[in-house]
Amino acid sequence: MSAAVVAAAAPAKAAAPEALAGIFWARFVRHRPAVISAVVIALLGLASIFAGPIAMRDPLHIEMSHKFARPLAKGHLLGADELGRDVLSRLLHAGRISLTVGLAAMAVTVIVGAVLGTLAGYVSGAVDTVLLRLTDAMLSFPPIFMLLALAAFVRPSLASMTVIIAVTSWMDVTRMVRGQILTLREQEFVTGARGLGASGARIMVRHLLPNTVGIIAVAAACRCFRVADDARAANALRATVSFNPWRSWRRPL
């Protein structure tokens, strides 16, 4: 994994971040699936940003005579839903919500998880105990339980949905990162850094965190899909609390 190689090279090349960026870019461009994925994501993003002009139809326009129209029928490229609304247009517009909330919630989750996990693993003692018992407590609530409970008190908006999803999902990343740090902090390069007089903060940020990048990347990828799933699950279980009045990608299904 390119990230891991970059991370491993970090201590040696610490003085030249632009060289690191160069290595990353060179490896990224040579890895064809990564480039294809990036292009697809960029296209999805652009399609959502320019949903209006691309879709041409109003996602909210109800046309009962077009009810359940098949794809390509009656001028609907992807057909129409139970109220005769254009599915393609609804998908494109929904992408704005799903992409924004998905990426933002994932970013917050990963940052919070990585920071708390590093602290718990490296500082240990009381900090580790308190942080870990907090993750235990948060993990004990089924996600739906937390989503519903929080959604009942918070007015739904892009920002509040992002926060709610992040608040209910940082624990996995925290435990993953902490587990890694527990073994990493006993290794020679950490002892070496300490011997050179590096502060705890420097060891955590420069020496330990870069070595957990691989695991964090996997956790982020697995998490990203589930973010949209959480929002949908809250709907699908026909919660009495209206969780998400926004149309997101999972809603049209």
Added chain:
Amino acid sequence: MGVEGLRQYFARRVIQAVVVLCLVSLAGFSLLHLAPGGPAAIYALSPTMSAEDLDRITHEFGLDRPIHVQYLSWAKGFLTGNWGRSYRDGRVVLEVIGDRVPATVILMLSAFSVAVLLGLASGIVSAVRQYSLFDHLATLGAMVALSIPTFWLGLMAIYVFSELLHSLPPGNIGTVGAPFALADRLRHLILPAGTLGVVMVATWSRYTRASMLEVIGEDYIRTARAKGVSQGWVILKHALRNALIPLVTLAGLQLPLVFSGALVTETIFTWPGMGRLFVDSIGYRDYPVLMGILVFTATLVILGNLVADLVYAVIDPRVRHS
């Protein structure tokens, strides 16, 4: 950490567990009671229900008492093994949960065992042969599996295998009314376990691959190879052992699921397990059952994480637990 140290560590973790359980139950109890709607709201839907009857039901459930009194009486009952009775059918909560656990364990264990084995194997091969055709296909497959929503995959599985091919039953744990038969049970298990397994395989193989890749480039792997250790032995003994930490974390995180079940999959396949019990109980605002499930799950979460912490020290003796 000697035997004495281990005992002290254990004692400390148990005390912490009690504190966490108190906090979780208190928070869960408050959240349930603060959320709109209540157990009596279901009865209010009946047109023949009078206001006096509703008040009487509320009183009989004890829901008209102040919330701290309700919590303390629940907690007292919980400690003495009396977890209360379901608002729905009046059955003892421990019995309601006990009825559902076996079905969930069967479903989750079969999904997990296959998923972990396949995930580990494909993750290891992917890491050893990075950027090979197999690695690319496995990566693509994992991304597809993780992207597909469980409920859609489940519905499609039912549509293809039950509706079109008529080869597998669409739901339930066994044929209704038929006597117990192993073959029948297995046939009912395939679709829900397969649906769950797809996502699990993807998760396990991604973590295994990433974790193995971190290790495979290390000097001690090169040393082992240089000493003439066989490829298989290097991978399994030297690399895998050092790559195990994140996988142990993952296992610890997923252990509670084996008993608390999968909400969406169990609902789609009408599997009589814990996940569906939870969904149904939320619908009925069945507070005693919900609290029972919550504390049960919390105990498993704490246990899973404790086991993971102990296993870290076994895999890597350098790990010290203060």
